[in-house]
Amino acid sequence: MAHHHGMRKKSRGKLSRTVRAKGKSSVVRAIQEFETGAMVHVIIDPSIHKGMPHPRFHGKTGEVVGTRGRAFVLKVTDGNASKTLITLPEHLTAQK
Numbered sequence: 001m002a003h004h005h006g007m008r009k010k011s012r013g014k015l016s017r018t019v020r021a022k023g024k025s026s027v028v029r030a031i032q033e034f035e036t037g038a039m040v041h042v043i044i045d046p047s048i049h050k051g052m053p054h055p056r057f058h059g060k061t062g063e064v065v066g067t068r069g070r071a072f073v074l075k076v077t078d079g080n081a082s083k084t085l086i087t088l089p090e091h092l093t094a095q096k
Contacts, residue, residue, distance in 0.1 A: 011055040015046040023047075025090060034064045034072060037075045039095040042076070042087065051088025061095060 009013055025045055034040055045059045051071055061083060062076035072092065074085040 007054060014055050014058050029038060029090050030088075032092070032094075033091065034089070034094065036064055036066060036078060038064045038073075040064060040074065041093045041095055042074070042085070043093050044090060045090045048088070048090045051086075052091060053085050053087045057083075057085060 012051050014064065019027070025047055029055075039061055040063075041056045041059050041061060042053055044052055056078070057067050057076055060076050060078075062074035064072050065075050065084070066073045068086055071088050074087065074092075076085055
C-alpha cells in the first residue's frame with residue numbers, strides 16, 4: 001500500500017461523532033458570531049468539510065484576530081510558535 005499523507009489521516013477517533021450526535025449540524029452553529037479579541041475553542045465538526053482546520057488544532061484555544069468573509073481568523077499557539085488559522089464558525093465554540 002502506498003503511504004497516504006492526507007489531511008484526515010490518523011484521525012479516526014478525532015474526526016468521528018458519537019451515535020447520538022450523528023446527522024446534520026445545527027444552523028445556530030453556522031450563524032454564530034464572535035467579537036475580535038474573543039477566546040474560542042477549536043472543536044472540529046466532521047460533518048462539515050469546508051473551512052475545517054487541520055486536526056492538530058482540535059481542542060486548542062485561540063484568539064479571534066479578524067474575519068474573512070464568513071470565516072474567522074484565529075491566532076493559536078502550537079508549541080512555542082504562533083499560528084494563524086482561518087476557519088468557519090461551525091468548527092468554533094465560545095470559551096466560557
